[in-house]
Amino acid sequence: MTNIENKIFSSYQKDATLYDEIFDSEGQIKEVYQKLFSLYGEHSIKDYVNLNSKAKASFFNQGITFQVYGDKETKEKIFPFDLFPRIIDPTEWDIIEKGSIQRSKALNLFLWDVYHDKNIIKDGIVPMELISSSDNYLDQMQGLEPPEGIYNHISGIDIIKHNDGKYYVLEDNIRCPSGVSYVICNRTALKRALFGVFNHYQTYSVTNYAENLLDLLETVKPHGVDVPNTVVLTPGMYNSAFYEHSYLAKTMGVELVEGRDLFVENDFVYMKTIKGPEKVDIIYRRVDDQFIDPLEFNPDSVLGVPGLFAAYKKGNITLANAPGTGVADDKAIYTYMPEIIKYYLKEEPILNNVHTYHCSRPDELEYVLKHIHELVIKPVDEAGGYGILIGNKLSDKEIELAKNQIKATPRKYVAQPIMSLSVHPTYIDDSEEFEQRHVDLRVFTVLGKNKEFVLKGGLTRVALQKGNLIVNSSQGGGSKDTWVLKSI
Amino acid sequence: MLARVANNLFWMGRYIERSEHIARYLNVNYFSSLDAPNQRSQSRQFVLQSMLFMVGDPEKDEEKTLKENEVLFQIGLDHDTPYSIINNIKYARENANSARDLISTELYEALNKFYHYIVNYSPENFVKSGLHDFTTHVMETTDIIRGKIRGTLLHDPVYAIIMLGINVERATQIIRIINAKYNDALNSQGGYEDKFSKSFEWTTLLKSAESYDMMRRLYKKTPTSVSTLEFLILNPNCPRSIMNCLNEVYKLIKVLDSTTKYNKNSTAFLVGKVRSEFEYKYIEEIEGDFQNFIEKILDDLSQISLKMEKEFFNY
Numbered sequence: 001m002t003n004i005e006n007k008i009f010s011s012y013q014k015d016a017t018l019y020d021e022i023f024d025s026e027g028q029i030k031e032v033y034q035k036l037f038s039l040y041g042e043h044s045i046k047d048y049v050n051l052n053s054k055a056k057a058s059f060f061n062q063g064i065t066f067q068v069y070g071d072k073e074t075k076e077k078i079f080p081f082d083l084f085p086r087i088i089d090p091t092e093w094d095i096i097e098k099g100s101i102q103r104s105k106a107l108n109l110f111l112w113d114v115y116h117d118k119n120i121i122k123d124g125i126v127p128m129e130l131i132s133s134s135d136n137y138l139d140q141m142q143g144l145e146p147p148e149g150i151y152n153h154i155s156g157i158d159i160i161k162h163n164d165g166k167y168y169v170l171e172d173n174i175r176c177p178s179g180v181s182y183v184i185c186n187r188t189a190l191k192r193a194l195f196g197v198f199n200h201y202q203t204y205s206v207t208n209y210a211e212n213l214l215d216l217l218e219t220v221k222p223h224g225v226d227v228p229n230t231v232v233l234t235p236g237m238y239n240s241a242f243y244e245h246s247y248l249a250k251t252m253g254v255e256l257v258e259g260r261d262l263f264v265e266n267d268f269v270y271m272k273t274i275k276g277p278e279k280v281d282i283i284y285r286r287v288d289d290q291f292i293d294p295l296e297f298n299p300d301s302v303l304g305v306p307g308l309f310a311a312y313k314k315g316n317i318t319l320a321n322a323p324g325t326g327v328a329d330d331k332a333i334y335t336y337m338p339e340i341i342k343y344y345l346k347e348e349p350i351l352n353n354v355h356t357y358h359c360s361r362p363d364e365l366e367y368v369l370k371h372i373h374e375l376v377i378k379p380v381d382e383a384g385g386y387g388i389l390i391g392n393k394l395s396d397k398e399i400e401l402a403k404n405q406i407k408a409t410p411r412k413y414v415a416q417p418i419m420s421l422s423v424h425p426t427y428i429d430d431s432e433e434f435e436q437r438h439v440d441l442r443v444f445t446v447l448g449k450n451k452e453f454v455l456k457g458g459l460t461r462v463a464l465q466k467g468n469l470i471v472n473s474s475q476g477g478g479s480k481d482t483w484v485l486k487s488i
Numbered sequence: 489m490l491a492r493v494a495n496n497l498f499w500m501g502r503y504i505e506r507s508e509h510i511a512r513y514l515n516v517n518y519f520s521s522l523d524a525p526n527q528r529s530q531s532r533q534f535v536l537q538s539m540l541f542m543v544g545d546p547e548k549d550e551e552k553t554l555k556e557n558e559v560l561f562q563i564g565l566d567h568d569t570p571y572s573i574i575n576n577i578k579y580a581r582e583n584a585n586s587a588r589d590l591i592s593t594e595l596y597e598a599l600n601k602f603y604h605y606i607v608n609y610s611p612e613n614f615v616k617s618g619l620h621d622f623t624t625h626v627m628e629t630t631d632i633i634r635g636k637i638r639g640t641l642l643h644d645p646v647y648a649i650i651m652l653g654i655n656v657e658r659a660t661q662i663i664r665i666i667n668a669k670y671n672d673a674l675n676s677q678g679g680y681e682d683k684f685s686k687s688f689e690w691t692t693l694l695k696s697a698e699s700y701d702m703m704r705r706l707y708k709k710t711p712t713s714v715s716t717l718e719f720l721i722l723n724p725n726c727p728r729s730i731m732n733c734l735n736e737v738y739k740l741i742k743v744l745d746s747t748t749k750y751n752k753n754s755t756a757f758l759v760g761k762v763r764s765e766f767e768y769k770y771i772e773e774i775e776g777d778f779q780n781f782i783e784k785i786l787d788d789l790s791q792i793s794l795k796m797e798k799e800f801f802n803y
Contacts, residue, residue, distance in 0.1 A: 062593065063585075063600045237585045249589035256589040261490050261803060272491045274645065274744065274800040 006041035008048060012425060012434050019163040019422040020436060021086065032087050032488060035200045040084070045432060051193045052083055052427060058192060064185050066240045080478030081186055082426045083193055086439065086460045087201070093484045096159060096167060096443060097454045099351030102341060104155045104445045104452070107174055107328050109344040111151040114327060115141045125343055126336050129360070133411055134333075135381050136175075136326025138289065140296060144313060146322040148220040148449040153320040154213070154284075155447075156180075159351065160440045161422035168352045168419060169337070170440065174321060174329045176286050179459045179479075180209055180444050181244035186481040187457070202486040204456035209444070210251035212455075216448030217282050220318050228281040228318075230254045231271065233262075235287050235303045245286050259287070264307030267314045282318040283308075289323045331380040331414050332358060354419055359410035368415040369403055375415040376469075377402060388470060390418060421469055424480065426462050438463045440471050441482065456484040493590065494649050495801035496583040501637075501653025503580035504599075504630055507573045509661035511626035513542050513668075514563060516695045518619060525688050528676040532556060539563060542668040543571045557615040564622065565611045573626060577606045592640040595633065602629045648743035652796070655740065659733035660789050662697055666720060667782050669693035673713065690716040697728045718771040730785065734763040737792070744800060755795040762788045 014023055022033040029037050043051075059065070059078040066077060088096070113120050114131055121128050131137055156177025158170045187206050191198065214230060221228035234245035236258050249256035261271050262280065270277035285292060291301040296309035311317050327333070333340075335356035341349045357364040357375070368375060372391050379387040389402050406413050423436035442459040445452060460480040461471035471477040521535045528534055536554040540546050543563055547554060566572045581603040588596055605625065614622050634654065641647045673687040690711040694700035703711060703719045703726075724731045741756045750757035774781045 060604070061597050061601050063588075063596060232589075237582075242585075243588075246588035255490055256493075257490060258492070261492055272803045274489050274491055274494045274649075 006037060008040060008043060008045050009037070009425070009434055013436070015423075015436060017163075017420075018436060019161060019165065019420060021161070021422050021424045021439070032089050032485065036085070036087065036197060039197050039200065048083070048427065049432060052429075055081060055083060055189045055193045058189055059185070062185075064181075064243055066243075067238070079182060080462075080464060081189055082462055082478055082480045083190060084425055084427060084434065085190060085481040085483050086424055086441075087483045087485060088441075089485055089488055092167075093456070095350060096441075096458075097456070099167070099169075099349070100155070100157045100159075100443045100445050100454055101452050102345065102347065102350050103157060103169065103172060103337065104152060104174075104447055106337070106341040106344050107155070107172060107325075108149075108151050108447060110333075110340050111322075111325060111328050112149060113344075115324065116143065120340070120343055123343070125339050126333070129411075130330075130332050130336075131327060134327045134330050136289070136324070136330060138324035138327070140309065140313075141322070141324035145315070146220075147222050147315065147318045150220050150320075150447050150449070151322040152325050152328070153217065153220065153322075153447055155445045157351075157443045157445065158440055159443060160419060163420040163422070166352055168354050169334075170354060170419070171331070172329045172334065172337070173442075174325045176288065176321070177442070177444070178241045178244055178286075179442055179461075180455065181247040182479055183444070183455065183457050183459050183482070184209065184247075186459075186479055190481040201483060203483040204486060206455060206457040209455050210248060212453040213248070213284075213446055214252040214254070216446045216451055216453055217284060217318070217320055219448035219451055220282075220320070222281055222316055222318055225281045229279060230282040230284065231257045231280050233257055233259070233283050233285040233287055233292075235259075235291070239286075241286065248284070259302065259304045262305040262308070264305060264311050267307070267311045267316055269305065269308065269311050269317050280317065282320065284320045289326060292319075292323065331356075331378050332360070332411075335414065354416045357415045359406050359413040359415065365406070365410050368406065368413075372399055372402065372415075374418060376418050377406065377413055377415050379412055380414055381412070390469060392418060418469075421463075421471075424460070424462065426464070426478075426480070428464070435466065437466070438469050438471065439480065457482050458484075489590070489645055489649070491801050491803040493587045494645075495797070495803070496586045497590070497646060497649045498653040498796065498801070500580050500583035500587070501650040502657040503576045503583065504633055505654045505657040506661060507576035507580070508627055508630035509658075509665065510543060510563065510571070510573055510576070511623040511630075512698065513665060513696050514539060514560070515620065515623035515627070516692060520692045520695060526676060529672075529688055534672070534676070538668055538672050541671060542664055544664070545569070545571065560615045560619060561611055564614055564619075565606075565609060574606050577603050587646075590646050592636065594640045595636040598629070598633050598636050602633065605629070645744055648740045649800075652737060652740045655733045655736040656789055656793055658728065659730050659737075660786065662720060662728055662730060662733070663782060663785055663789075665696050666693065666717065669696065670778065685713040686710070687713070694720070699726055699728050702726060714771055714775060717775060721774060722766075722769060722771060731766055734759070734766055738763050755792065755799050758795050759792055762792065 014020060014027060022030055024030055056078060059081060064078060066079065110120065120126050152174035154177060156173040156179065159167050160170055162168050183206050217230055218228050231254055232245055232249040234242060234256055246256055255271060257271055263270055269280045271280050287303050290298045292304040293306060293308040294301045294304055295306045312319055335358060337353050338349045341347060357368050359365045359368055375391045377389040394402065421438040421440055424439045425434040426437040428435045439460050439462050442461065444455040444458065460482045462478045462480055463469060463471045464476055464478050517535050517538055521530055524530045533554055536556060536559045537547055539559060562569050563572055565574045567574060581599055584591060584596055584599050609622060637650055669689050669692060673684055673689040676687060676689060677684055690713060691700065693716055694703050694711055697720055699720060707715050719726055720728065721730045723729045724735060726732055738759050741759050745754060745756040750760065
């Protein structure tokens, strides 16, 4: 393949040490991207600037925004969206999909075990301290049967491609993973801006998420309910993910409720409608465990519903995800995932785990302290990319500080080799050029009774700052439309 | 539908409607005063006082000289006055935000764009030369939004609640406008031939209610106090009349309450009662006791609103 003449990529700089998703090591464009590359080449960078600003305005007008709190006024911002899509070919996707389901199922079995017989601990595979010392372990869940035995109905699995070309899982999110609405919005925005590129590829649709979610949630309805009444529970419109909550409620065709719309009577949950109380059976809650019921958890919570947990205990409602799932998406548990998968499913893990050092183990703590400059240090119980330290980016002073922190509370930290996230050409506003930026992929899986669903798309997140490896939107990340191909 | 969300949608309708009437009142009164036939009606102070009276914040100190740019800012774009147009739009959008799952994307997008237009409008421009541009935009956009409400929503209880908000607010605002212009007509009686019943202010009143052309078509005469009030209060075919609003409210409340024999404590019962009383009113009766009439109908409307709160918005 000769080099295709392409104006908008003429100044694209390729760093040979990084794994570029569209160019191979010889600088040749990879097969799946060839058509897309030449189609984009028909545009000038000027067209591109124009399309980019139109796409932004479309997000803004639709109110797909989040709030930034300043000193004087709150500003609304859109999540940065990149017009160059990421393509995943069918063979690779097959691995991702099977691997994600495997993990979700293993995590579900693990949760059941942790809250029942604890065989995995008795068999010496996972240490007890890891469970009992986790902030997300809920004593109240001990011995409880969630409807149809499902805990993590919805999982968001964060996957990266390392410079060896293989996929690795970085994190399993099984509390209230967010981002799925952006998968769909990104697709809509890209279709509006560059409709001409779609008919050259056989891409899976992503708009079927909500109907599948509702279908699967209804398979885990509480016992004795014929036609279940499902709602989405949101902390309210000032929550940064409120758009997603309203989007999911709207597309599932169910009510979007706040805690104050619900009440509990005789251990049944009702919502207050214009026609009086109406019974609720399935609650897809986007409120964290600690806030769902002030009688059982944080007594100061105004987001929750007093008595909700008692109704759950009686088996009168389904909560998705079940309370207490956080114990299994803890970064310390993550390191045992290969063993957990083998233990419950008697299968080899399909997706790789990143090797992890536990600071709670004395020998590994020593290794971490010695090699801190080549490791990523992660607090085990933080979400959203907070508190992550990247060893080779720290000053001597910061390294000392980090070491002291780790020594003080070793259980709080794990360390991993610095993974090289693959890069993808991303349009950068300031330079008006495409540049290499690191990306990851969040895959969404849904578990129901004897049924599962994986959204064929996922959220590709981009770290917009040059060289940055943290892709979370709260840390200035953007996103890309992600195409899963039916065939090449 | 959730009671809380129903309340929000009801108020979304009210705030959208309210912003339109305020914008039109500013526009019509300001521009018609420029070439009014008598000095009083032409006076800038007179118009500014009328504007403040209409939004319910009349200047009590008669000696005080009002400043045009201050009054316009206060009513148009001031974040600190609760009745300002900018606040009405802000509240409307906030209410829509909480009900995004129930309303159409098209409706939300129209309201959201409107909000961004208003919050980004330069206050300096507005008070200096933007009055016409700004108020026209508000009037046009509220029409677009009402079009989206009618044309993109399911005509179910969600729609009924929003339209109830719109119609209750429309009746309330039309009464406020009538009251303000009635007051102006009383105050502007001067020499000339400009007696109360033939005051120039009746024309301004009809224009403030976007009803001038149709009134002329129906009566074929220069508006007088009697014909104007009759048209705006009692004519069931005038889409801005109080009678028309009450008829709409009566139709809409039936969507929420489908019983035929109403409980005497229900909103539907109260609406039916107010509407029936109105049907048998005649204009001479109203004109004879105008202040009491205004107070009574404003009170009836707020009773309807309170009843709705109790019956449907209880959360």
